[in-house]
Amino acid sequence: MAVTNSPRGADPGAAARPESNSWTLRLRQAIDRHLPMDHLLPDRQPYYVGSWVYVFGVVTIAALAWVIASGVVLSFMGPQWWHDSRVGHFFNSLHFWSVQLFFIFMVLHLWGQYFMAGWRSGRAATWMIGVIIFGTSILTAFTGYLSQQNFASQFVAINAKDAMNGAGIGAFFNVLNFGQMYGLHVMLLPIGITILVVAHIVMVRTRGVVKPIDPEGGARP
Amino acid sequence: MKSMGATQEEYYRGVRMERYDLVKELVIAVVAVGVIALIGAAVLSSPDVAPVTIATWSQADPVDFVTTATGELAGSSTSAGYGAPYNSASPGQSWGPIAPQSWFGVRIPLDSASAFVIQPLQRASFSNTTLGTALGTWQNATADQQTTWLDAYSKALVDATVSDGAVAVAAGDYGPLPVMMSNLVGIAQAGGLDGLLVINGRFYQTDYTQPLLFMGDGGYLAGLADQAHLTGSLWGMMNETGQYPGQTWLWLYTMWYQVFPFNSDTGFIGLSAGNADLGIIILMTLLTVALALVPFIPFLRDIPRWIPIHRLIWRQYYAPRKGAART
Numbered sequence: 381m382a383v384t385n386s387p388r389g390a391d392p393g394a395a396a397r398p399e400s401n402s403w404t405l406r407l408r409q410a411i412d413r414h415l416p417m418d419h420l421l422p423d424r425q426p427y428y429v430g431s432w433v434y435v436f437g438v439v440t441i442a443a444l445a446w447v448i449a450s451g452v453v454l455s456f457m458g459p460q461w462w463h464d465s466r467v468g469h470f471f472n473s474l475h476f477w478s479v480q481l482f483f484i485f486m487v488l489h490l491w492g493q494y495f496m497a498g499w500r501s502g503r504a505a506t507w508m509i510g511v512i513i514f515g516t517s518i519l520t521a522f523t524g525y526l527s528q529q530n531f532a533s534q535f536v537a538i539n540a541k542d543a544m545n546g547a548g549i550g551a552f553f554n555v556l557n558f559g560q561m562y563g564l565h566v567m568l569l570p571i572g573i574t575i576l577v578v579a580h581i582v583m584v585r586t587r588g589v590v591k592p593i594d595p596e597g598g599a600r601p
Numbered sequence: 602m603k604s605m606g607a608t609q610e611e612y613y614r615g616v617r618m619e620r621y622d623l624v625k626e627l628v629i630a631v632v633a634v635g636v637i638a639l640i641g642a643a644v645l646s647s648p649d650v651a652p653v654t655i656a657t658w659s660q661a662d663p664v665d666f667v668t669t670a671t672g673e674l675a676g677s678s679t680s681a682g683y684g685a686p687y688n689s690a691s692p693g694q695s696w697g698p699i700a701p702q703s704w705f706g707v708r709i710p711l712d713s714a715s716a717f718v719i720q721p722l723q724r725a726s727f728s729n730t731t732l733g734t735a736l737g738t739w740q741n742a743t744a745d746q747q748t749t750w751l752d753a754y755s756k757a758l759v760d761a762t763v764s765d766g767a768v769a770v771a772a773g774d775y776g777p778l779p780v781m782m783s784n785l786v787g788i789a790q791a792g793g794l795d796g797l798l799v800i801n802g803r804f805y806q807t808d809y810t811q812p813l814l815f816m817g818d819g820g821y822l823a824g825l826a827d828q829a830h831l832t833g834s835l836w837g838m839m840n841e842t843g844q845y846p847g848q849t850w851l852w853l854y855t856m857w858y859q860v861f862p863f864n865s866d867t868g869f870i871g872l873s874a875g876n877a878d879l880g881i882i883i884l885m886t887l888l889t890v891a892l893a894l895v896p897f898i899p900f901l902r903d904i905p906r907w908i909p910i911h912r913l914i915w916r917q918y919y920a921p922r923k924g925a926a927r928t
Contacts, residue, residue, distance in 0.1 A: 382880075387845040387908070394871075395674075395699035395884055417745055419609060421623060421624065422621070422623065423621065423623075424618040424619060424621060425618065425619060425621035426613060426616045426617070426618060426619075427616070427617045427618070427619045427917065428616075428915050428917060428918040429619075429621060430619070430917060431914050431915055431916070431917070432794050433914045434872065435630070438626055438627055438630045438636055438820070439630045439633070441627065441630070442627065442630035442631040442633070442634040443634050443638070444636055445634075446631075446634060446638050465650060468647065469646070469647070470642055470643070471640070471642075472647055472649070473642035473643075473645070473646050473647035474638055474639065474641075474765070475647075476641075476642070476647040476648075476845075477637070477638045477642055477645070477647070478634075478638045478844055479883040480641075480862030481634055481637060481641075481841055482637060483850050484705060485634075485851070490811075492914065494895070494904075494905060495905045495908065495910040495911055495914065496905065496911055496915075497905040497906065497911070498904070499895065499896035501612070501897075503896075504896035504897065506907055507896055508893045508894070508896075509891075511892050511893040512893065515889055518848075518850055518851070521850070522848065522851075525848060527839075528649070529652065530648070530649050530650055530651060530710040530842075530843055531650040531651060531652050531653060531825070531829075532648060532650065532831070532842050532847075534652050534653060534813060534816070534822065535650065535822070535826045535829075535831050537809075537813055537818040537840055538813055538814075538816070538822070540766070540838060541817075541883070542878050543882060544701055544880040545683075545685065545686060545693070545694075545702055545878075546693065546694040546701075546703025546876065546877075546878030546879040547701055547702070547878065547879055547883075548702050548705055548881065549882075550686055550692075550702075550862060551686040551705035551706070551708040551709070551711075552705070552708070553683065553711060554808075554902055555812060556685075556808070556809055556813045556814065557808045557809070557810055558807050558808065558809050559806075559807025559808060560807075560808075560875065562807070575625050575800065577682075586609070587607045587609065587612075588612055588613060591612075591616070592892075592911065592915040593905065593906055593911045594916075596904060601899075
């Protein structure tokens with residue numbers, strides 16, 4: 381492309397320049413190398429992936445999809461809607477139960493991966509990002525409880541301020557400030573979780589599923 | 602460097618591969634989880650107990666309201682003596698040299714007496730000469746005189762009675778306090794104080810720091826939380842109103858408040874109930890870091906090998922071989 385689009389005579393050596401100078405080409409080649417489509421969306425898996433434990437990761441993603449979808453509806457309609465409207469309250473309930481399911485599945489996934497020692501054979505970073513997702517999800521749910529605008533929100537806020545202030549966090553993270561908590565809950569933290577989950581999935585697909593622990597001892601990370 | 606694609610293929614070399622439809626599994630998972638969530642929403646609904654307002658507080662328990670407001674004036678309330686980030690009345694929590702509460706100073710300044718009592722009364726005294734005179738008397742009095750009035754009024758409030766929402770105390774020398782407090786409780790019961798504590802010269806606002814701190818100083822909201830089994834001694838923030846699950850994922854965090862040394866007045870190595878918030882946040886931070894670093898921590902990373910849960914998970918792999926390839 382660079383050769384055909386260059387003004388005539390502007391860069392006579394362009395045709396001879398190796399194509400690897402193209403950042404676009406390099407990026408595409410790197411993606412092809414590290415995550416070819418047959419790794420991203422494989423239609424074959426090792427036979428031991430047939431265990432039910434592998435389902436926990438998928439259902440966690442499914443629950444997250446419902447959390448985000450119901451959250452988008454709630455944020456679109458605004459905070460008063462889920463208190464004053466039956467439809468709004470239904471979507472609030474959908475968000476509530478999706479979050480509960482999300483955490484149940486995520487904890488099962490975490491424990492499953494722990495007892496499978498899923499970090500083996502170069503997968504430590506995948507585990508660590510998973511832990512960061514877990515922590516970020518707790519923070520997101522916490523800001524969600526603070527954003528409910530009901531009695532539980534008041535109680536959680538009044539009590540949580542002491543923990544935040546005692547640790548010095550309250551000077552910047554004011555749990556009594558609805559605007560700050562709501563903004564974090566509907567915008568920054570969900571974006572963070574989404575990016576981390578995508579990275580987590582890409583790392584899983586890039587490396588593939590870890591083998592069972594060797595009966596004779598197995599490999600260490 | 603070997604390409605990652607080659608690495609994965611090398612990693613799986615010799616392993617029997619079977620058909621696996623990830624997309625179909627994801628779609629089924631989304632539908633199944635959605636059905637469960639929709640049924641939960643439709644059948645079980647969700648908790649939404651109406652918030653307490655200063656109006657409902659002052660109507661339901663005017664004595665607690667006036668006692669709290671008097672405490673704000675006296676500087677004896679929780680928020681008045683809190684310390685950072687609201688004021689400098691207390692050094693805050695610390696553990697040896699670790700004192701993050703004081704490190705960042707007063708970033709959300711609050712003068713409880715002024716914010717919760719004096720300023721609202723000043724605004725309300727615009728066309729109320731009786732209140733204006735009482736406020737003038739209060740502000741022109743010496744600190745010793747104010748303390749004498751506050752002490753006497755606080756003691757009288759213990760036996761206060763309520764009639765038509767008004768708080769009455771035994772006759773005594775309380776200076777202008779009865780007039781100030783009867784006006785404040787009247788404003789609060791009418792809903793005016795809910796607005797006065799949040800406007801601060803603005804029209805739009807989303808910061809409820811002041812009214813929440815004021816209500817937190819009182820006993821009414823805490824009493825309702827106790828009735829709803831939400832309080833800290835009952836695992837606090839992981840609870841939810843009604844029979845609904847709350848933030849159950851905070852079980853480990855809230856558990857520490859129930860055990861030694863964080864529930865003890867004497868404590869251990871400088872950690873006690875007095876600095877439990879700081880101690881538990883530090884502990885949870887360390888535990889979270891340890892969880893993230895499990896792959897590198899010898900004992901923790903070896904537990905899965907010792908406890909044969911993986912043999913249940915990969916039953917097919919560990920089962921006696923029936924001609925299947927195994928690596």
